Amino acid sequence: MTIRDCGWSRSVKTSSDLNLVGEYLKSLRREHGLTTRHVGLKAGCTDATVSRIEQGKRKPSLQLLWRLVEALDGDYTYALSLLARDGGVPEAICATISSGSPSSAQRAARA
Structure with missing residues:
Protein backbone atom coordinates (compact mmCIF):
# COMPACT_ATOMS: atom_id res chain seq x y z
CA MET A 1 0.00 0.00 0.00
CA THR A 2 1.34 3.41 -0.91
CA ILE A 3 0.42 6.85 0.32
CA ARG A 4 -1.36 7.39 -3.00
CA ASP A 5 -3.67 4.45 -2.16
CA CYS A 6 -4.96 6.54 0.73
CA GLY A 7 -5.60 9.60 -1.39
CA TRP A 8 -2.33 11.36 -0.63
CA SER A 9 -0.44 13.11 -3.39
CA ARG A 10 2.97 11.61 -2.63
CA SER A 11 3.60 7.96 -3.41
CA VAL A 12 7.02 7.71 -1.76
CA LYS A 13 7.63 8.09 1.94
CA THR A 14 10.35 10.41 3.12
CA SER A 15 12.20 10.02 6.40
CA SER A 16 10.06 12.78 7.92
CA ASP A 17 6.88 10.79 7.14
CA LEU A 18 7.89 7.67 9.02
CA ASN A 19 6.59 8.67 12.44
CA LEU A 20 3.95 11.32 12.00
CA VAL A 21 1.47 9.61 14.32
CA GLY A 22 4.10 9.24 17.06
CA GLU A 23 5.08 12.88 16.76
CA TYR A 24 1.41 13.89 16.96
CA LEU A 25 0.82 11.82 20.09
CA LYS A 26 3.98 13.19 21.71
CA SER A 27 2.94 16.78 20.96
CA LEU A 28 -0.50 16.16 22.50
CA ARG A 29 1.07 14.56 25.57
CA ARG A 30 3.48 17.45 26.08
CA GLU A 31 0.73 20.01 25.44
CA HIS A 32 -1.23 18.47 28.32
CA GLY A 33 1.87 18.19 30.53
CA LEU A 34 1.52 14.42 30.90
CA THR A 35 4.11 11.69 31.30
CA THR A 36 4.18 8.54 29.19
CA ARG A 37 3.23 6.66 32.35
CA HIS A 38 0.11 8.78 32.87
CA VAL A 39 -0.96 8.40 29.23
CA GLY A 40 -0.33 4.66 29.38
CA LEU A 41 -2.49 4.32 32.47
CA LYS A 42 -5.31 6.27 30.83
CA ALA A 43 -5.03 4.28 27.58
CA GLY A 44 -4.54 0.86 29.16
CA CYS A 45 -0.97 0.22 28.04
CA THR A 46 2.52 0.59 29.47
CA SER A 51 7.36 5.74 24.34
CA ARG A 52 7.99 3.22 21.54
CA ILE A 53 5.06 4.60 19.54
CA GLU A 54 6.25 8.18 20.04
CA GLN A 55 9.76 7.18 18.89
CA GLY A 56 8.44 5.37 15.82
CA LYS A 57 9.68 2.00 17.02
CA ARG A 58 6.14 0.60 17.09
CA LYS A 59 2.94 1.32 15.17
CA PRO A 60 -0.21 1.27 17.33
CA SER A 61 -3.16 -0.94 16.49
CA LEU A 62 -6.27 0.98 15.54
CA GLN A 63 -7.79 0.16 18.93
CA LEU A 64 -4.72 1.37 20.82
CA LEU A 65 -4.55 4.50 18.68
CA TRP A 66 -8.19 5.20 19.58
CA ARG A 67 -7.46 4.81 23.31
CA LEU A 68 -4.33 6.99 23.13
CA VAL A 69 -6.10 9.77 21.23
CA GLU A 70 -9.04 9.61 23.66
CA ALA A 71 -6.64 9.80 26.62
CA LEU A 72 -5.03 12.88 25.07
CA ASP A 73 -8.24 14.59 23.86
CA GLY A 74 -6.92 14.47 20.31
CA ASP A 75 -8.51 14.19 16.88
CA TYR A 76 -8.89 10.52 15.93
CA THR A 77 -9.55 11.16 12.24
CA TYR A 78 -6.41 13.26 12.03
CA ALA A 79 -4.40 10.59 13.86
CA LEU A 80 -5.71 7.96 11.42
CA SER A 81 -4.65 10.08 8.47
CA LEU A 82 -1.15 10.35 9.95
CA LEU A 83 -1.03 6.60 10.54
CA ALA A 84 -2.07 6.10 6.91
CA ARG A 85 0.82 8.29 5.78
CA ASP A 86 3.09 6.21 8.01
CA GLY A 87 1.82 3.10 6.20
CA GLY A 88 0.06 1.60 9.22
CA VAL A 89 -3.61 1.55 8.21
CA PRO A 90 -5.38 -1.40 6.56
CA GLU A 91 -6.82 -0.72 3.09
CA ALA A 92 -10.47 -0.77 4.24
CA ILE A 93 -9.84 1.93 6.84
CA CYS A 94 -7.66 3.83 4.39
CA ALA A 95 -10.57 3.91 1.91
CA THR A 96 -12.88 5.21 4.64
CA ILE A 97 -10.45 8.02 5.44
CA SER A 98 -10.22 8.96 1.76
CA SER A 99 -14.00 8.98 1.41
CA GLY A 100 -14.30 11.48 4.25
CA SER A 101 -16.37 9.29 6.55
CA PRO A 102 -14.63 9.55 9.93
CA SER A 103 -17.51 8.07 11.91
CA SER A 104 -17.15 4.80 9.97
CA ALA A 105 -13.42 4.79 10.61
CA GLN A 106 -14.01 5.40 14.30
CA ARG A 107 -16.51 2.54 14.51
CA ALA A 108 -14.08 0.20 12.75
CA ALA A 109 -11.30 1.11 15.17
CA ARG A 110 -13.49 0.39 18.19
CA ALA A 111 -14.40 -3.09 16.92
Whole structure:
Protein backbone atom coordinates (compact mmCIF):
# COMPACT_ATOMS: atom_id res chain seq x y z
CA MET A 1 0.00 0.00 0.00
CA THR A 2 1.34 3.41 -0.91
CA ILE A 3 0.42 6.85 0.32
CA ARG A 4 -1.36 7.39 -3.00
CA ASP A 5 -3.67 4.45 -2.16
CA CYS A 6 -4.96 6.54 0.73
CA GLY A 7 -5.60 9.60 -1.39
CA TRP A 8 -2.33 11.36 -0.63
CA SER A 9 -0.44 13.11 -3.39
CA ARG A 10 2.97 11.61 -2.63
CA SER A 11 3.60 7.96 -3.41
CA VAL A 12 7.02 7.71 -1.76
CA LYS A 13 7.63 8.09 1.94
CA THR A 14 10.35 10.41 3.12
CA SER A 15 12.20 10.02 6.40
CA SER A 16 10.06 12.78 7.92
CA ASP A 17 6.88 10.79 7.14
CA LEU A 18 7.89 7.67 9.02
CA ASN A 19 6.59 8.67 12.44
CA LEU A 20 3.95 11.32 12.00
CA VAL A 21 1.47 9.61 14.32
CA GLY A 22 4.10 9.24 17.06
CA GLU A 23 5.08 12.88 16.76
CA TYR A 24 1.41 13.89 16.96
CA LEU A 25 0.82 11.82 20.09
CA LYS A 26 3.98 13.19 21.71
CA SER A 27 2.94 16.78 20.96
CA LEU A 28 -0.50 16.16 22.50
CA ARG A 29 1.07 14.56 25.57
CA ARG A 30 3.48 17.45 26.08
CA GLU A 31 0.73 20.01 25.44
CA HIS A 32 -1.23 18.47 28.32
CA GLY A 33 1.87 18.19 30.53
CA LEU A 34 1.52 14.42 30.90
CA THR A 35 4.11 11.69 31.30
CA THR A 36 4.18 8.54 29.19
CA ARG A 37 3.23 6.66 32.35
CA HIS A 38 0.11 8.78 32.87
CA VAL A 39 -0.96 8.40 29.23
CA GLY A 40 -0.33 4.66 29.38
CA LEU A 41 -2.49 4.32 32.47
CA LYS A 42 -5.31 6.27 30.83
CA ALA A 43 -5.03 4.28 27.58
CA GLY A 44 -4.54 0.86 29.16
CA CYS A 45 -0.97 0.22 28.04
CA THR A 46 2.52 0.59 29.47
CA ASP A 47 4.63 3.73 29.44
CA ALA A 48 7.16 1.77 27.36
CA THR A 49 4.50 1.19 24.70
CA VAL A 50 3.66 4.89 24.59
CA SER A 51 7.36 5.74 24.34
CA ARG A 52 7.99 3.22 21.54
CA ILE A 53 5.06 4.60 19.54
CA GLU A 54 6.25 8.18 20.04
CA GLN A 55 9.76 7.18 18.89
CA GLY A 56 8.44 5.37 15.82
CA LYS A 57 9.68 2.00 17.02
CA ARG A 58 6.14 0.60 17.09
CA LYS A 59 2.94 1.32 15.17
CA PRO A 60 -0.21 1.27 17.33
CA SER A 61 -3.16 -0.94 16.49
CA LEU A 62 -6.27 0.98 15.54
CA GLN A 63 -7.79 0.16 18.93
CA LEU A 64 -4.72 1.37 20.82
CA LEU A 65 -4.55 4.50 18.68
CA TRP A 66 -8.19 5.20 19.58
CA ARG A 67 -7.46 4.81 23.31
CA LEU A 68 -4.33 6.99 23.13
CA VAL A 69 -6.10 9.77 21.23
CA GLU A 70 -9.04 9.61 23.66
CA ALA A 71 -6.64 9.80 26.62
CA LEU A 72 -5.03 12.88 25.07
CA ASP A 73 -8.24 14.59 23.86
CA GLY A 74 -6.92 14.47 20.31
CA ASP A 75 -8.51 14.19 16.88
CA TYR A 76 -8.89 10.52 15.93
CA THR A 77 -9.55 11.16 12.24
CA TYR A 78 -6.41 13.26 12.03
CA ALA A 79 -4.40 10.59 13.86
CA LEU A 80 -5.71 7.96 11.42
CA SER A 81 -4.65 10.08 8.47
CA LEU A 82 -1.15 10.35 9.95
CA LEU A 83 -1.03 6.60 10.54
CA ALA A 84 -2.07 6.10 6.91
CA ARG A 85 0.82 8.29 5.78
CA ASP A 86 3.09 6.21 8.01
CA GLY A 87 1.82 3.10 6.20
CA GLY A 88 0.06 1.60 9.22
CA VAL A 89 -3.61 1.55 8.21
CA PRO A 90 -5.38 -1.40 6.56
CA GLU A 91 -6.82 -0.72 3.09
CA ALA A 92 -10.47 -0.77 4.24
CA ILE A 93 -9.84 1.93 6.84
CA CYS A 94 -7.66 3.83 4.39
CA ALA A 95 -10.57 3.91 1.91
CA THR A 96 -12.88 5.21 4.64
CA ILE A 97 -10.45 8.02 5.44
CA SER A 98 -10.22 8.96 1.76
CA SER A 99 -14.00 8.98 1.41
CA GLY A 100 -14.30 11.48 4.25
CA SER A 101 -16.37 9.29 6.55
CA PRO A 102 -14.63 9.55 9.93
CA SER A 103 -17.51 8.07 11.91
CA SER A 104 -17.15 4.80 9.97
CA ALA A 105 -13.42 4.79 10.61
CA GLN A 106 -14.01 5.40 14.30
CA ARG A 107 -16.51 2.54 14.51
CA ALA A 108 -14.08 0.20 12.75
CA ALA A 109 -11.30 1.11 15.17
CA ARG A 110 -13.49 0.39 18.19
CA ALA A 111 -14.40 -3.09 16.92
